[in-house]
Amino acid sequence: MNNETPAHVPTPSPTMPSPPTPSPGKKGFDFHIDGQPDFALLTVNLPANETLKVEASAMASMDTNMVMKTKMRGGLGRLVTRESIFINEFTAGGGPAEMKIAPGAPGDLSHVHLDGNTIFLQNSAFVASGMDVAVETKWQGIKKGFFSGESLFLIRCSGHGDLWFNTYGALIEMDVTDDYVVDTGYIVAFTEGLSYDVTRVGGYKSLFLSGEGLVCRFRGEGKVWIQTRQVPALRSWVWPFRRAKKKG
Amino acid sequence: MEIAIQHGPGNAAAKVQLGPGESCTAEGGAMIAMSGDMAIETTTHKKGSGGIGKALKRMLSGESFFLNHFTAGANGGELWLATTLAGDMMQTELNQENLVVQGGSFVACDPRVNIDMGFQGFKSLVAKEGIFWLHLNGSGKVIVNSYGAIYPVEVDGEYIVDTGHIVAFNDTLGFKLSKAGKSWMSSFLGGEGFVCRFAGKGTVWCQSHNSTSFGRALGPMLRPR
Numbered sequence: 001m002n003n004e005t006p007a008h009v010p011t012p013s014p015t016m017p018s019p020p021t022p023s024p025g026k027k028g029f030d031f032h033i034d035g036q037p038d039f040a041l042l043t044v045n046l047p048a049n050e051t052l053k054v055e056a057s058a059m060a061s062m063d064t065n066m067v068m069k070t071k072m073r074g075g076l077g078r079l080v081t082r083e084s085i086f087i088n089e090f091t092a093g094g095g096p097a098e099m100k101i102a103p104g105a106p107g108d109l110s111h112v113h114l115d116g117n118t119i120f121l122q123n124s125a126f127v128a129s130g131m132d133v134a135v136e137t138k139w140q141g142i143k144k145g146f147f148s149g150e151s152l153f154l155i156r157c158s159g160h161g162d163l164w165f166n167t168y169g170a171l172i173e174m175d176v177t178d179d180y181v182v183d184t185g186y187i188v189a190f191t192e193g194l195s196y197d198v199t200r201v202g203g204y205k206s207l208f209l210s211g212e213g214l215v216c217r218f219r220g221e222g223k224v225w226i227q228t229r230q231v232p233a234l235r236s237w238v239w240p241f242r243r244a245k246k247k248g
Numbered sequence: 249m250e251i252a253i254q255h256g257p258g259n260a261a262a263k264v265q266l267g268p269g270e271s272c273t274a275e276g277g278a279m280i281a282m283s284g285d286m287a288i289e290t291t292t293h294k295k296g297s298g299g300i301g302k303a304l305k306r307m308l309s310g311e312s313f314f315l316n317h318f319t320a321g322a323n324g325g326e327l328w329l330a331t332t333l334a335g336d337m338m339q340t341e342l343n344q345e346n347l348v349v350q351g352g353s354f355v356a357c358d359p360r361v362n363i364d365m366g367f368q369g370f371k372s373l374v375a376k377e378g379i380f381w382l383h384l385n386g387s388g389k390v391i392v393n394s395y396g397a398i399y400p401v402e403v404d405g406e407y408i409v410d411t412g413h414i415v416a417f418n419d420t421l422g423f424k425l426s427k428a429g430k431s432w433m434s435s436f437l438g439g440e441g442f443v444c445r446f447a448g449k450g451t452v453w454c455q456s457h458n459s460t461s462f463g464r465a466l467g468p469m470l471r472p473r
Binding site: 244 | 464472
């Protein structure tokens with residue numbers, strides 16, 4: 001085999017566990033994220049017999065001693081939102097094991113370590129978490145949910161341990177100290193304690209004509225993560241390129 | 249008005265920092281996040297004046313019918329702008345100059361910059377892609393976006409750009425729409441169709457990818473309309 005690599009072939013990222021993103025305070029699992037911000041890929045090193053919850057179909061590759069179990073999650077809410085109602089649990093059997101995880105949409109990944117605090121995720125943002133993180137689907141209520149144009153449900157993550165979530169497009173982390181407005185489709189996650197309201201962006205003229213529709217107004221102290229692209233907008237953009245249906 | 253383009257070239261977003269009472273004019277739908285006390289006004293044209301004719305022309309250019317004017321509160325504020333497709337953004341500053349921007353590539357500008365639509369006449373109607381171009385003139389900062397990466401070409405003499413790959417150009421450049429190959433047959437079979445032949449001295453900003461080609465590649469895989 002020819003060992004010469006052609007110049008245009010990108011060198012693959014080293015698979016050695018050299019974490020560029022260290023886990024804070026050594027609390028959670030050993031992990032690192034490669035390929036940021038456009039094609040983030042998460043690598044988690046699980047110690048023997050430890051288990052990780054992973055969004056259905058997000059596993060890219062893993063060691064052979066990793067054992068997978070499929071669990072139902074979230075119940076009815078997930079059915080309604082057409083998200084997968086399954087979540088996979090991967091356990092490192094007999095010894096430590098490594099797995100690589102990437103969600104469907106190309107974009108960035110972020111990590112938080114929960115210590116009894118709670119984070120809300122937009123419906124499709126969940127990637128993976130430790131076993132002591134409770135992942136529940138939460139009905140937002142008609143006003144906050146339906147009018148947000150996104151989903152009637154949020155994912156509530158609480159407890160202790162690692163939590164990873166993803167974006168479509170780049171990720172921007174914002175510290176909210178007073179109030180901040182985010183277009184509903186671009187919200188990825190936010191910390192509990194922030195109050196939020198779905199409102200119109202300006203006067204009634206702006207509501208219908210601005211192209212911004214409804215926005216989410218966060219108040220209080222906390223963090224909001226937003227993404228720079230959104231999947232529904234891409235869908236609307238590509239829609240006119242469909243073939244015309246044959247008549248008759 | 250301070251502009252920082254972040255996360256380019258794949259997923260660019262523009263962070264616009266506004267001083268107290270300062271304004272920014274953006275394409276409808278471009279705002280993704282902003283300070284809570286930012287005021288927004290939606291008009292069909294330049295802040296304070298709303299010509300419906302101009303708005304209609306702008307709609308034809310593939311831009312949103314409406315423009316949003318954001319004005320920061322007493323402590324200033326920030327505004328984040330992004331686009332639908334993957335790609336980059338670029339900022340440039342006009343100093344009593346004219347810039348021609350491809351319909352669909354305009355993101356935002358200083359409210360002192362005039363936005364007008366130039367109708368390129370029948371020859372560009374035939375071209376289908378990039379029929380309409382926005383003419384920006386005046387002084388102030390401008391943000392444009394591209395599908396894919398963005399690259400400037402300093403033209404001194406003549407240069408050819410496919411119509412689907414033009415982002416913006418100085419209007420010191422003259423241009424002519426023409427065929428890419430020797431004959432129309434080869435131009436269309438070769439998938440190049442119309443090209444823009446620039447002449448003179450100035451800069452053309454091009455995008456690495458053509459969004460219409462991407463749309464045509466995806467469209468047939470979707471349920472017919």
